[in-house]
Amino acid sequence: MNYVEEIVSNKILKVDVLCYWQMSGHINSKEGVNSRYLPKGQNILVFNFGDSVEQLSLSQNSDFKTPFFIFPAIKTSTIINQRGKIDLFGISFIGEGLYKLIQQPISELISEFPNTLRGKYEALYSELSENNFLDKVNIAENFLLENLNQKIESPVFHKAIEVIHEAKGVIKVSEITDKVHVSERQLQRLFKTRLGISPKDYCKIIRVNNYLEFILIKNKSVDWMELVVEYDYHDQPHLINEVKSISKLSPKKLISFRDTLYHRYIGE
Structure with missing residues (x-):
């Protein structure tokens, strides 16, 4: 392949x-x-x-x-x-x-x-x-x-995306609305219309992907508390549950399989 x-x-x-x-x-x-x-x-x-x-x-x-x-x-x-x-x-x-x-x-x-x-x-x-x-x-x-x-570009939506990526997804929707000067309802509508998912879900996706890249690049045993602090999770179970909500696998199992389409084909 x-x-x-x-x-x-x-x-x-x-x-x-x-x-x-x-x-x-x-x-x-x-x-x-x-x-x-x-x-x-x-x-x-x-x-x-x-x-x-x-x-x-x-x-x-x-x-x-x-x-x-x-x-x-x-x-x-x-x-x-x-x-x-x-x-x-x-x-x-x-x-x-x-x-x-x-x-x-x-x-x-x-x-x-x-x-x-x-x-x-x-x-x-x-x-x-x-x-x-x-x-x-x-x-x-x-x-x-x-x-x-x-x-038809939306400067507000574009700025919101920038803010989320700068924060690596570690940001609340209320903080995004403060930075881009729109109401939460307006921001929700912009994301649903222009991206298809909510700003909260987008933040979670960006945060989890940053987390996964962090541990994949590191190539050594993971310091869970370092990750909890780095990505602003309440505790280790919170981190693991959020990864599972995105990937449907625990972090350790996901890393061991590396069964995404990208990882399956990129090395071949």
Whole structure:
């Protein structure tokens, strides 16, 4: 299995788009391979040129049946099953990037595209097909430059995202509203419309991801009290419960598996 990515460097786009990526290969197993996707606070636009991808859940499973789909920002991890031919090309959006492109409330989007936009993205899918990764990147970047509407940017939302990242997610919603000078209700509405999740959930995701990066980079036994203090948790159980609420695994188990899509493919 191969995974490649290209970090966005275009000055106009890099505020809204993190990277372009591609997964390719073949999984012979009839049962396929399950990978855990951890929330990153990103909305992802995926073009599938291979076999169908299935999202597994406790209540029901669902296939991404269309050749292109949106994988929205999520609050807790989900399991993705892949089998057969794998050929995915994706665009990972940060902040309000996908909202600027789709120009519809992100909280109302599900895996299928709005019918009003389907024709435009069918044409893009056809243009991307049969090209190599770098050519796909160029095609996608030109499409984004033409269609991503910078005029609908929200300075308040953008500032709120900056504040959260500067604090590594260790900040209360009331503190964010004080810094960006809006009411909590206004901030909630902005996040739901432009990102798809609440500011509280986004803070938790950023905090947990910073925590995970901290312990993955350290490569030695973890000082739990150091982490509790660094990331402003009440105590060790609070830290562990919050990680489990995001990943559905304890911190130790998550690290031992390293079974996210990113960790599964980045080393191959």
